[in-house]
Amino acid sequence: MTIPYRHEPFTDFSIQSNREAMEAALEKVSGELGKDYPLVIGGERFVTEEKIVSINPANKEEVVGSVSKATRDHAEKAIQAAAEAFEEWRYTDPVERANILFRAAAHVRRKKFEFTALLVKEAGKPWKEADADTAEAIDFMEYYARQMIELAGGKPINSREGESNSFVYTPSGVTVSIPPWNFLFAIMAGITVAPIVAGNTVVLKPASASPIIAAKFVEVLEEAGLPKGVVNFVPGSGSEVGDYLVDHPITSIVTFTGSREVGTRIFERAAKVQPGQTHLKRVIAEMGGKDTVVVDDDCDIELAAQSIFTSAFGFAGQKCSAGSRAVVHEKVYDQVLQRVIEITESQITGNPEKAETYMGPVIDQGSFDKIMGYIEIGKEEGRLVSGGKGDDSKGYFIEPTIFADLDPQARIMQEEIFGPVVAFSKVSSFDEAIEVANNTEYGLTGAVITNNRKHIEVAKQKFHVGNLYFNRNCTGAIVGYHPFGGFKMSGTDSKAGGPDYLILHMLAKTISETY
Ligand code: NAP
Ligand code: MG
Numbered sequence: 292m293t294i295p296y297r298h299e300p301f302t303d304f305s306i307q308s309n310r311e312a313m314e315a316a317l318e319k320v321s322g323e324l325g326k327d328y329p330l331v332i333g334g335e336r337f338v339t340e341e342k343i344v345s346i347n348p349a350n351k352e353e354v355v356g357s358v359s360k361a362t363r364d365h366a367e368k369a370i371q372a373a374a375e376a377f378e379e380w381r382y383t384d385p386v387e388r389a390n391i392l393f394r395a396a397a398h399v400r401r402k403k404f405e406f407t408a409l410l411v412k413e414a415g416k417p418w419k420e421a422d423a424d425t426a427e428a429i430d431f432m433e434y435y436a437r438q439m440i441e442l443a444g445g446k447p448i449n450s451r452e453g454e455s456n457s458f459v460y461t462p463s464g465v466t467v468s469i470p471p472w473n474f475l476f477a478i479m480a481g482i483t484v485a486p487i488v489a490g491n492t493v494v495l496k497p498a499s500a501s502p503i504i505a506a507k508f509v510e511v512l513e514e515a516g517l518p519k520g521v522v523n524f525v526p527g528s529g530s531e532v533g534d535y536l537v538d539h540p541i542t543s544i545v546t547f548t549g550s551r552e553v554g555t556r557i558f559e560r561a562a563k564v565q566p567g568q569t570h571l572k573r574v575i576a577e578m579g580g581k582d583t584v585v586v587d588d589d590c591d592i593e594l595a596a597q598s599i600f601t602s603a604f605g606f607a608g609q610k611c612s613a614g615s616r617a618v619v620h621e622k623v624y625d626q627v628l629q630r631v632i633e634i635t636e637s638q639i640t641g642n643p644e645k646a647e648t649y650m651g652p653v654i655d656q657g658s659f660d661k662i663m664g665y666i667e668i669g670k671e672e673g674r675l676v677s678g679g680k681g682d683d684s685k686g687y688f689i690e691p692t693i694f695a696d697l698d699p700q701a702r703i704m705q706e707e708i709f710g711p712v713v714a715f716s717k718v719s720s721f722d723e724a725i726e727v728a729n730n731t732e733y734g735l736t737g738a739v740i741t742n743n744r745k746h747i748e749v750a751k752q753k754f755h756v757g758n759l760y761f762n763r764n765c766t767g768a769i770v771g772y773h774p775f776g777g778f779k780m781s782g783t784d785s786k787a788g789g790p791d792y793l794i795l796h797m798l799a800k801t802i803s804e805t806y
Pocket of ligand 2: 347355
């Protein structure tokens with residue numbers, strides 16, 4: 292039984308006072324941009340010559356801030372500092388550890404609008420998306436803290452006469468946390484605090500596109516009373532510092548969220564036992580998706596269209612859960628497609644700092660070029676029915692783009708694009724729809740829009756994804772309500788924000804005493 296927690300509410304920006312608070316926060320954050328943040332190792336600050344510069348993807352000229360860039364030397368120091376701090380932190384009362392997370396959550400809640408404004412700047416998130424990211428960060432802290440308190444006494448097992456048995460969870464060791472840039476606050480915070488509250492110490496290597504929110508979060512944890520060395524902050528290049536941290540013989544856990552490519556690389560490298568290593572590493576790897584909204588012939592057309600739209604274009608499709616495929620029954624195909632085009636073309640895209648903007652830019656030049664490349668492929672493979680243009684003169688803007696009439700095996704039906712592009716494919720039965728929905732190497736999320744009870748039951752069994760939703764969008768999992776993680780090449784199905792998550796960071800110990 293989990294100690295009850297109601298998730299952090301989303302901010303209603305139709306309320307004027309909330310709109311004003313957000314505008315004020317954006318102004319405040321704008322006035323504070325451009326700061327430089329050091330590495331933090333064992334509580335000490337290190338400033339390097341070389342920097343990672345974070346820019347606003349909606350306005351390339353605007354520097355959000357910069358961070359020092361760690362070398363392998365720093366990575367080594369960070370591992371050593373984490374190993375040293377572990378010897379005390381591992382024996383700290385779990386309730387005390389949890390309290391640090393509660394205090395950090397309270398701090399973020401007090402400054403919620405400012406954090407949300409920073410996410411608008413650093414990742415180009417529209418208000419609603421940025422607000423949800425901040426709320427999820429708060430939720431991870433609240434939820435994992437409660438879960439640790441609950442796990443502190445272990446789980447009941449049987450004792451025979453003359454024997455006292457217990458089953459407890461103990462910390463694992465030094466954890467390397469490697470988050471992506473897309474949930475720059477929530478996932479970064481989640482994969483940092485989960486190992487910490489479980490009694491491990493962390494070396495955090497943030498995504499290079501979003502290091503500023505991570506630097507600020509490390510400050511929040513320090514203010515909340517986290518002892519020196521329990522979290523160490525080492526921004527750096529994935530290939531240089533990332534490999535080094537993953538390979539290190541002291542590293543006990545690697546918790547990663549990001550692409551299939553990097554995730555599988557980490558999985559392989561962590562499996563190799565290095566000289567001096569005295570344990571097997573554990574890898575938590577949550578990776579990409581190619582997620583499908585299935586639309587049945589018996590359905591609410593408006594709900595289907597809204598679900599496809601929201602799933603495809605929320606945060607410009609830059610979610611692992613993004614519904615980049617709509618698999619629609621031929622009887623309703625034209626109607627649904629037409630309605631998605633209408634909804635999409637009625638939305639405002641552009642500057643995410645404006646309250647009315649639905650969709651902002653994509654994260655950087657690399658993403659922009661990759662997505663535009665897929666749009667060219669889409670033009671060959673299918674019929675472009677909306678959007679298709681990009682403009683990277685000021686920021687990295689791409690129109691919400693819809694392709695129709697795709698073969699299920701087409702590249703834009705199979706490969707993760709990670710941008711505002713959705714592909715429609717027509718099917719002639721529900722069975723065929725489920726077959727197409729399952730035909731990629733991924734298995735992260737999916738949605739089914741149907742009024743047919745029998746089809747709901749079929750999908751529950753046969754639609755092979757980690758998060759399956761009915762009559763709604765396939766994005767927007769909430770901590771504690773929709774534990775999140777995928778099958779197949781979407782990762783290790785760790786189910787972040789779920790009841791089994793924390794124990795992945797711990798070693799269960801059986802203790803038996805004979806009287
Ligand atoms: P990415 O390119 O794989 O990067 C993720 C993290 O890995 C970054 O911090 C990156 O550092 C680091 N990295 C790169 N090379 C590394 C190496 N050799 N060793 C160790 N770390 C390395 O992914 P992304 O572009 O940030 O995020 C988008 C991807 O994340 C998408 O595929 C999306 O589906 C996936 N995602 C999955 C979930 C989920 O829960 N399943 C959630 C969100 C996102 P640098 O930034 O310095 O390169
Ligand atoms: Mg940036």
